[in-house]
Amino acid sequence: MKKISILFLALATLVGFYSCEKSGTEVVLDPANITAPQLTSPADGSSLVFNKENKDSTIVFTWSPAQYGFNVAVDYYVQVDRQGNDFKSALPVGHVKSQDTLKISVNDLNNQILLLEDDPEVPNPLDVSFRVIAIINSQVDTAFSSAVKMNVSPFYIPIVYPQLYVPGSYQGWNPATADSIGSLNSDGSYEGYIYMNSATTPIQFKFTSARDWNHDNYGSAGPGKLTTENGLNNNLEVPESGYYKFNVDTQALTWSYLKTTWGLIGDATPGGWDSDTPMTYDADNHVWTVTLDLKVGEIKFRANGSWDLNYGSNNNDGKLQEGGSNIKVKVAGNYTVILNLDHTVYKYKLEKN
Structure with a gap:
């Protein structure tokens, strides 16, 4: 069994509480004796119904604390996912430190539940699972509670996705008017496309968490790395004008970019599945367009004439997913x-x- 070393002199007096071995000042903690937290409220099998009338009400999550055999600061994170998904696409509900209660407004929890819906604009009652996880440090395994299953009925509101703003030399370094990229799952992972056009290259910029310079500002800490330490010489940059895809992780402090052009491909297009029909960028309306004759068949959108980055639509509903299903053209x-x-x-x- 894996054992985790923790330097903690006082543990030597707690042998009666858990199994350990002492060697000098080092104590080995057996992870099998860690007790995971357990959600106690809301109750397993219960239901929640959200609406605009109760959107300002508070939902309270409570749990029994994780036990490690000694006093230690614990970070607790409540998560939610669809039932049966084993938390593979878990979304954050909230975080507290060394507490056994989390309060969240109906409006904020409703927003997260909508992210799990097949169509957030037409939400249906959804079977979801909640859990709480406990973390003390990177050397000790995360402790997971059992899942609490519930049925939640959300109501439609336009989802407000967290944004990172991208002021830079291409637009006058003004956060108030800068384009932005969003976090689809509200999890610190951001993605988006921005057209950067400047006569001066390379084009320099930063990411900001608000439409000003008074909050978190992200600059360069080296290739692909970010820092929140402000400095005049740590601007991020791309080599030339173009339409760029940006990916940012504000937790791992990493970022990447890809310059793109877009085309249409598929057996409904003149080029079939062998060649793209180029699209043109409309800078005024921030969209790519092409006018062409289509046959009955299927299409997809591809970047840079490659399958490395492509979009389809799993439901043929006007919304795109990376690597999604072919889009059907039903009428020529x-x-x-x-x-x-x-x-x-x-x-x-x-x-x-």
């Missing part, structure tokens, strides 16, 4: 096809002329 004709990557949820339109 002349179409204007619009690709909109300007918002956190990517969308497309097929407009028959």
Whole structure:
């Protein structure tokens, strides 16, 4: 069994509480004797119904504390996912330190539940699971509670996704008017597309957590790395003008970029599945467009003439997913096809002329 070393002199007096071995000042803690936290409220099998009338009410999560055999600061994170998904796509509900209670407004929890819906604009009652996890440090395994299963009925509100703003030399270094990228799962992972056009290259910029310079500002800590330490010489940069895809992780403090052009491909297009039909960027409306004749068949959107980055639609509902299903063209004709990557949820339109 894996054993984790913890330097803690006072542990030598607590042999009666758990199994350990002492060698000098080093004590070995057996993870099998750690007690995970357990959610006690809301109750397993219960239901929640949200609406605009109770959106300012408070939902309270409580749990029994994790036990390690000694007093230690514990970070608790409450998570939610669809039932049966084993928390593979867990979304954060909230975080507290060394407490056994988390309070969250109905409005904020409703927002997270909508992210789990097949169509957030037409929400249905959803079977979800909640759990709480306990973390003390990176050397000790995370302790997971059992899942509490519930049925939650959310109501539709426009989802407000966390944003990172991108002021830079391409737009006058003004956070108030800067484009932004969003966190689709509200988890510190941000993605988005920005058209940067400047006569001066390389183009320099920063990421900011608000539309000003008074909050978290992210600059360069080396290739692909970020820092929140302010400095005049740590601007991020891209080599030239273009339409860029940005990915940022504010927890790992990493970032990446990819310059893109876009095309349409598929057996409904003139080039079939062998070649792309190029699209043109409309800088005024922040969309890519192409007008062409389409046959009955299927299409997808590809970046840079490669399958490395492509979008389809799993539900053929105007919303795009990376690597999603082929988009069906059910009626032949002349179409204007619009690709909109300007918002956190990517969308497309097929407009028959």
